[in-house]
Amino acid sequence: MSATTGEGTSLFEGVGARLEAAARVAEVSDDTLERLSLPQSVLKVSVPVRMDDGSLRTFPGYRVRYDATRGPTKGGIRFHPRVNTDEVQSLAFWMTFKCACLDLPFGGAKGGVTVDTKQLSLAELERLSRKYIDQIADAIGPDMDIPAPDMYTNAMVMGWMVDEYATIKRARIPAVITGKPLALGGSLGRETATADGAFHVLKTLRPKLLEADDAAAASGRGRDAPSGRGISADGSAPSVAIQGFGNAGARIAELLAHAGYRVVAASDSTRAVRFDEGLDVAALREAKSSDGELPANAGEEIDPEELLELEVDVLIPAALEDVITPDNADRVRARSILEVANGPVAAEADETLAANGVTVIPDILANAGGVTVSYFEWVQNRGGLRWSAQEVSDRLEEQMVRETENVWKIASECEVSLRTAAYALGLERISEAVDATGSAEAYRNGR
Numbered sequence: 001m002s003a004t005t006g007e008g009t010s011l012f013e014g015v016g017a018r019l020e021a022a023a024r025v026a027e028v029s030d031d032t033l034e035r036l037s038l039p040q041s042v043l044k045v046s047v048p049v050r051m052d053d054g055s056l057r058t059f060p061g062y063r064v065r066y067d068a069t070r071g072p073t074k075g076g077i078r079f080h081p082r083v084n085t086d087e088v089q090s091l092a093f094w095m096t097f098k099c100a101c102l103d104l105p106f107g108g109a110k111g112g113v114t115v116d117t118k119q120l121s122l123a124e125l126e127r128l129s130r131k132y133i134d135q136i137a138d139a140i141g142p143d144m145d146i147p148a149p150d151m152y153t154n155a156m157v158m159g160w161m162v163d164e165y166a167t168i169k170r171a172r173i174p175a176v177i178t179g180k181p182l183a184l185g186g187s188l189g190r191e192t193a194t195a196d197g198a199f200h201v202l203k204t205l206r207p208k209l210l211e212a213d214d215a216a217a218a219s220g221r222g223r224d225a226p227s228g229r230g231i232s233a234d235g236s237a238p239s240v241a242i243q244g245f246g247n248a249g250a251r252i253a254e255l256l257a258h259a260g261y262r263v264v265a266a267s268d269s270t271r272a273v274r275f276d277e278g279l280d281v282a283a284l285r286e287a288k289s290s291d292g293e294l295p296a297n298a299g300e301e302i303d304p305e306e307l308l309e310l311e312v313d314v315l316i317p318a319a320l321e322d323v324i325t326p327d328n329a330d331r332v333r334a335r336s337i338l339e340v341a342n343g344p345v346a347a348e349a350d351e352t353l354a355a356n357g358v359t360v361i362p363d364i365l366a367n368a369g370g371v372t373v374s375y376f377e378w379v380q381n382r383g384g385l386r387w388s389a390q391e392v393s394d395r396l397e398e399q400m401v402r403e404t405e406n407v408w409k410i411a412s413e414c415e416v417s418l419r420t421a422a423y424a425l426g427l428e429r430i431s432e433a434v435d436a437t438g439s440a441e442a443y444r445n446g447r
Helices: 011-023 030-035 085-101 122-139 155-169 193-218 247-258 281-291 347-355 369-383 389-414 418-435 440-444
Strands: 041-050 056-067 073-080 107-114 145-149 239-243 262-267 272-274 300-302 314-317 336-338 359-361
Touching: 011 347, 011 418, 030 418, 041 085, 041 122, 056 073, 056 085, 056 122, 056 145, 073 085, 073 122, 073 155, 073 369, 085 107, 085 369, 085 418, 107 122, 107 145, 122 155, 145 155, 145 369, 193 247, 193 336, 193 359, 193 369, 193 389, 239 247, 247 262, 247 281, 247 314, 347 359, 359 418, 369 389, 389 418
Parallel strands: 073 107, 073 145, 239 262, 239 314, 314 336, 336 359
Antiparallel strands: 041 056, 056 107, 262 272, 272 300
């Protein structure tokens, strides 16, 4: 699988390698691999916006539906200067597998606009959001494709979008978009769902990883063995470094601090700070909320790249994709990487990390809490229901723990990485749906 985009190194080329690795483990038909070789649809639109000074600017917009075999497609909308066809297509592919890995009745999609929202006023951002929905309205719907927030979009933006869709369709259809404000049909627990889900995954895997690490040490393979999967090297509080102190990064920092972890480093788009005894996470969150950036006096200020190379028990990339690449993978000294961002580890870096004994807990499992609670929101909207925060929390934990156990089982039995196991689990479920409508083998046999 590859894609030529003319936009530099292709993210989409990397996802093909992961699909091929999963296909060697999963029971999958040739029809499924053929179906997944290309996205179902790629929509590119222009988004004209009247700016506050009276000028007109036009922004490129995208919506990719990768595969709808298991149900309507699902995926976020990001507003970022780096958004392009290749990125959106890759993210839609990942969403396809994320939904299948979590056993959600969705396919994968993604959308976005190439824009720097920091250069827009609030009124300009609203006009951009509404016009984008106007341009893609015929391609979305609660039974077709269901957007949600992503990078630099939030509940307010989703509120504008669901309102614009209602204006276009002359009807209130809350299930068309998830991640909405509560007053417009949003779900309790959605704002923290990505971090909450990642916490459940880590909590489920930690004892298994410690046990595997002990077994590796007992066999003489030790820390540097590819199967050395431990998180904590001794009985001390596990150390954590978080790259990207945004909504998800700050929330998981809080959860881990409460669970006894030491958050020793954190970074955002302005700076990175380090304090080996443990940063004051509550103070960081307060400063970030009030000032929009991490405080310089929280600890020692370090280069953001240095954070990725700290010797910690858990490294959490929670910002952009491709921050760990073949160029720096050999310098990563974390025992485990929890991928809270989408695609933070380049496919070409997987082998180096594995050879150095670094366990990667993959994004399609680790950050799937967001789409899982989006599914809960869609269900509530369709049924006219309102679940309590506790009910959402309990359902999320149950789903994340169950599928984490399934991924671990495949990884252990087939002796493959957690990433390959997660993709294999998703691929088997997609293949079941593809074959249910007829496979090449069935047609050859006349049944």
